[in-house]
Amino acid sequence: MTTSGDVVAQLRAAGCVFAEDEARLLTAAAAQTGADLADLVAQRVSGTPLEYLLGWTEFRGIRVAVTSGVFVPRQRTAFLVDQAAELARVMPAQPVVVDMCCGSGALGLALATTLAAEGRPIELAAADIEPTAVECARRNLTPIGAHVYEGDLFEPLPRALCGRIDILLANTPYVPSEMISRMPPEARDHEPRIALDGGPDGLDIFRRVVAAARTWLAPGGHLLVESSQAQARPAITVLTTHGFTGRIAESDEHYATVVIGTKPNT
Known part of the structure; x- marks a missing residue:
């Protein structure tokens, strides 16, 4: 025994x-x-x-x-949700939010729950390319009325969302490929590589998101992405190249860095 x-x-x-x-x-x-x-x-x-x-x-x-084969949300990513909540609080009623590369759907769920407690409902959708993640996210998000779509980045989203997204939570993979082998075994050996590997500099998926985000975001809409401190400045350059205003938010408490891109109002 x-x-x-x-x-x-x-x-x-x-x-x-x-x-x-x-x-x-x-x-x-x-x-x-x-x-x-x-x-x-x-x-x-x-x-x-x-x-x-x-x-x-x-x-x-x-x-x-959370189920086996799904990215486990990191506690530091709560800071990204905090930043999104601050932005949502100054928006008109019921902003449209998309949780992209959603994994378990934890970010969208946390944001929706936080704002609902304040009497601020949101219209939430989520997407992921991994079928296991989509199934898991549906378990978490369907009870709050959110739809979860399976596919690559924006591809599976309904066209009705195009140009209407106020807040895009995109916790894209950002570990440089050569650093995967140095990650803790729990992540390296058990979580899907597609949820970790961000390419040579960790920004490959981020670049793809930014390239399409301007079409999907509403005027004045925001894109929020977690990154390392070293990646933050290069990420801002990517944003400005695509016509976004970029800024960096950092939290010593959470050991977290979030890059925020804002689409012009016009």
Whole structure:
């Protein structure tokens, strides 16, 4: 019989920093699902992300469903949602929001939940190229009335959204290709590479988004993308080349950098 002390000891030996918390969560998951606790612990020790074993992660105070093979939302990305919420608060009623490269749909869900609590509804859609991500995002977003589309960037979105998007959340892959091998095993070995690899400088997908975004954004609409500090200035150059006004927002608390592009009003 596996005891709580055994679980904590195994997790500590595997290098889990928050072994006590993980032991508690795994024990609860086993009890709720009928899974074998020893098997869950063995998978965790082998490097399987905790979120996959639990079937959820907490993001910005919300429990978000996450399944194996789907990008796990990073806590630092809460800063991107914070920036989007600030922009939405000064917009007309019910801004149109798209969560692109949505993964689990965590960003759109967090933004919609935050603004709904303030009496500020949004019209939300999401898209991802990965079928597994789309299925997961639908679990999270369909209950709040959002549609999730499967396809490459803007391609699957309904044409009715063209020129109407007020806020585009595009958490594009931004890890340079040669850096993938240096990522923690949890991400490198378990998350889909397409959700991580941003090309030689990490900005390949970002460039594609920016190139099409001006057509899809409403006048005065905003594009928000997470990046590294080193990528932020090159990203601003990409934005200005395509006629956007660009700025950089940084958070020491979240260790996060967000690049924001704004489409001219005319």
